[in-house]
Amino acid sequence: MMKSVELLAPAGNMIALHAAVSAGADAVYLGASSFNARRSADNFTLETLREACDYAHLRGVKVYLTVNTIILPSELYDALELVRQAYRAGVDAFIVQDLGLAQEIARTIPQTRVHISTQMNTHTKDALVAEAALGAKRVTLARELSLTEVADLSHFAAELGMETECFAHGALCVCYSGQCFMSSMVGGRSANRGMCAQACRLPYELRNRALRKSLDAPGEHLLSPKDLCTAEILPDLIRAGVSSLKVEGRMKSPEYVSCVVRIYRSVLDRFNAWASAQLEDGVSEENFDWANAPRATAEEIQELSEAFSRGFTTAYLEGERGNEIMSYARPNNRGSFAGRIANVKGSRIEIDPAFPLVAGDVLEFWTNKGNIIHEIDALETLPGGRVVLKIEKPLGKGDRVFRVRSAEAAFHDVAGEPRIPLLIRVKMHIGHPLELALATPDPWDAARKVEIFVEGAPIEPARTKAVSAEEVIEHIDRLGSTPFKLDHIEVELDEGVGIGFSALHKIRAQACEQLEEALLARYHERVLEKAPSRVFAPRIRKGSCKVAVLATNPACARAAKRAGADFIYVPVHNYRRGEAIIAGQLSQTAEQAGYPKGCIPVLPVVAHDGDSAARNGFDVWKRVQEDKPVLVQNLGQIVHARELGAQVEVGPYVPLTNRLDMQLAHDLGATRIWLSSELTLRQIEELGEVSPVPLGATIMGYTELMVTEHCLLMSQGPCNRDCAQCARRKSSHYLKDRKGYELPVITDVLGRSHLYNAVELDVAHAVPDLVAAGVSALMVDTTLMNVEQVSKKVARAVRARDIALKSGDKVSRADGTTTGHLFRGVS
Known part of the structure; x- marks a missing residue:
């Protein structure tokens, strides 16, 4: 039997959550008011989070809380407390970016699930190994992967006991997530x-x-970029082994959520029915007729495009990397192409429509003088299908027309609030207590039923009019204010029974309340056990302060050495012959053999497993050696470099921003941490007070x-x-x-x-403060500099370091530069 693939929907607020559940989501993801990557969404308080969890869980839908931001030093306690309270509120899993937080959640609440956010930029098997070691149960893969890569990583994750999640629909970031x-x-x-x-x-x-x-x-x-839409390749994603298909859109309207989830639910249901039929016919999954598996129809794609679309793409899933992915013409909703203007006679506009248009549709006309929005109030249809509108706007023959809102879709009636089916048994025997039994399938175990039994006052003979079975059913079935609906009812009723209808109402309400509590008991009875205290390694003692230089060509590397740099770092890309970069430009003349001895290789932020085989035979690990330093730029590279016996320095694109992160880096064997560019001086001071690993900071460069x-x-x-x-x-x-x-x-x-x-970063004037904060290495990034500029910048860094150590004085601030976030922080 094929595993069921989860449909995971966004919920930016309670209305959107209801829409997602009604439309058929298996799970929803949402954020609290802090520590989530969509802080501009309405989001949830702890009180509304409990309400959301109860609503979803009664209907068999899971709830995942996003805690997918970097956690700053002063926020660590609050972030952990949010997680604890959210777990008590009923959250099923936590979607996390911060490495140390992910590990701590898994350590202190082992009964919950940690899902790695796409913000962690997972695109290699090495990263999966590291994330499994953190205690993760699921990983959201990077959106820059092909179907082949998704399949390779999904199968490998399964071997590690993890699931994979893949974005299926919604907005795309042009940058790798977590690296922007x-x-x-x-x-x-x-x-x-x-x-x-x-x-x-x-x-x-x-x-x-x-x-x-x-x-x-x-x-x-x-x-x-265009918007991601995989509705036409869903079978291929399922075949690749993903466990969850994720819809982006916590900032989108409930109507958008409802439309997208409903259509993906329909496609998934059709696929599941098709797959079940194949299995019943004795066809193994490997031999499915995948080419003819159910996919979204043209009508469904059109409806998706009108919900919101910058134009659709399958991104990198089908191996494309070119302009077909991009929406160069416009960055917002473009809807569905509805045709072109065929003729213009004053205000009389004739259109050859690509599909039927109706009053209430909203059209956008793309003209050479800008775009014009028009809502159809009336239209005339000519023989042959051409439509005529009256528009007092400067439109021209040949202008393109897009429908950005469909009147029919706007009034689409999604099947109301989903209600839970009840099997009800009523016994009313004179001289015995009124009995009411309710039963419903367990939303988490289809083979099990949840049942409750309630007794009322003894049944007496009627004093005037006897109660009929029909009347009992009518009053027991008044379930409108509950999450339940009547599926089947049995009534055992003696002749001549008398009872007030208020007694039926009371026992019905009591029974529904008890059943609701029984269904939620697994969440409401959660208890947090006290976790073992965390043991932190001692703070590293301050040593001498070194000047390091990132150089992208031999000439600049040698100039940096002559100017007094202690260490030279070279990106592995630029070691390759013909790949030296001078002042941001590829140079064919740089002598590759001229790099000084002892340069430290720097691995790229992104390096897919297939890069060496598929892209010019380039092996990023070629220069990583045992007992030699290497600067790594993502979590997976830390693991792999340690396996090779290298001395690992962690680069600034691995966001280590709190004490838990520092400890994790120490446990992984890091010999230095290069700090994120988003940290302030005060935050660096806080880390310097506790870090068991030497710290470095970039002080100059772009x-x-x-x-x-x-x-x-x-x-x-x-x-x-x-x-x-x-x-x-x-x-x-x-x-x-x-x-x-x-x-x-x-x-x-x-x-x-x-x-x-x-604008170039230059905080050389702050070197005394950085040294006092615990920074023992200063990086000058010369990627965009020429040889003369390198000599001057490195000499300035060396001088700033020397006078800071000698007298505590500082060099003057450089004009025309920025101090980044060292003093202003980020919001």
């Missing part, structure tokens, strides 16, 4: 804190730095804001996908935003793009 710092650095609103300002949906120009001109593109929204699977240079047009030989990479590019800021773009040998801040 654009909203944070540009506007102070951190995506890792649930406050993303969606800077990716704004207009940009791609420009060539040498030409100083804008390059042609199909639109101006160069960072805006902060990487995004790493994207989609190559941003492809907006110029299609390419041959030979990233190693790409001519475009030999030029320096940047995105120009609407305020005139220039954000540098680099695409690496594997075709992934890296977007950098327009």
Whole structure:
């Protein structure tokens, strides 16, 4: 028998939760007022969370709470207390980003489930091994994976005793989740804190730095992906082995949630019926006729697009990485293509519709002077199907028409509130107590029934009019204010029985209340046992402070050494011959053999398991050696590097932001932690007071804001996908935003793009404060610098370090730079 795949729906508020449950969700995910990645949604208080859990659980629907933000030092107690209270309220699982918090939940509440958030950027088997060790039971996979990769990871996760979850529908981030710092650095609103300002949906120009001109593109929204829709490939996702299909949309309306969940429920139900029939016919799952498995119909796709759509894509699931994923033309809802204007005669607009239009539909006309919205109040249909509207707007022949809201869909009647079927037995025998028995299937065990039995006052003979069985049924069936509905009733009634109807109402209410409590007992009777005290390793003693340099070519590495750098770090991409980067531009002339001895390799933030085989034979682990240092950039790399016997330094893109994280890094064998760019000086001080691992901080350079699977240079047009030989990479590019800021773009040998801040970070003047806070290594990131700039910047860092250690003095603040979040923090 095939395992049942869960349909997981978003619930930004109670109305959306009701809509999701009514539409057929198996589980919902929601957030509290803090520590969730959608803080702008209505979200839930502890009181409304209990109400939500009871409502869902009575109907056999699970509830998952998102605690999917980084947890700062001062927030750790509150985050853990929220988890404890939410568990008591009935939450079935916690969706978590913070590594230390995930491990602590699994340790202190072993009877609950930890689900790893997509914010943890899981895209390798090594990451799955690490997450299983943390105590996770499910992992939400990165959205940048192919179906083949999803299948490989899902099968491997199953071997580790974990499930996988995959996004099936909704908005896509252009950046790998958990790795976006654009909203944070540009506007102070951190995506890792649930406050993303969606800077990716704004207009940009791609420009060539040498030409100083804008390059042609199909639109101006160069960072805006289409929306994910897998309704037509659901059988392929199921075949890949995922356990849960997730709908994005905690910021969307209840109507949107209802529509999307209802359609995916329908497709899943049709698939399950088809699969069951195949199995009954003796066909094994491996031999299913997968090509003909049920998928969404054209009508269902159209309805989905009208609920909300920037245009649909299956993202990377089917192996595409090009422009077909992007919505360059517009970043918001585009609805369904409804046709083109066939003729214009004054205010008389004739349209050849792609499907029937009706009064109440809302149309959007795309003209060369902007878009025009119009709600149809009346229309005329001509022979042949052409429709005529009267619109007093400047429209032209050939303009495209989209339906962004369907009047019929707006009034679609989803089958009301789901109610729980009751089997009722009533016994009314004179001289014996009134008996009422209620039974209903256990929502968590279909083979079991939950039953309750209630007795009332003794039955007496009627003094005037006797009660009929029909009257008993009519009054017992008054269940409107309860979550129940009558499925079947049996009444044993002596002749001549008399009883007041209020007595029937009272026993019915009492029985329903007891049955409701019996159904929820497994949640309401939860007890939290006291967990063993956590033992923390002692704080590391402060040592000497070193200056480190991230260099992307041999010439800059040598210049950094001459300027006094203690350590040189080199991204493994740039070790490859022909892959040196100078001032953000691919250089074919840099002498690869010229790197100084003892350089420390830096692994990429993203490195899929199949990269070495599929992408130019590039092996990111080639330079990792036993007993030698390596800087890793994700959780899985920590595990693998330790298996190779390397000395592991954890990079700033692994968000370690509280004491639990520090301890976890220590337990994993980390020799240094490079701190997140989103921490303030005060927060660094708090970590320095407890960290058992030496700390490092980046003090100069351009902060990487995004790493994207989609190559941003492809907006110029299609390419041959030979990233190693790409001519475009030999030029320096940047995105120009609407305020005139220039954000540098680099695409690496594997075709992934890296977007950098327009303003350089420089906190060299704060080195005395950082050293006092416990920082013992200072990084200068020279990725976008030339040799002369490297020499000056490194010399400045060395001088800042030296005078800070010698006298406590500080260098002057650099003009035209930013201090990042060191003093302003993030919201």
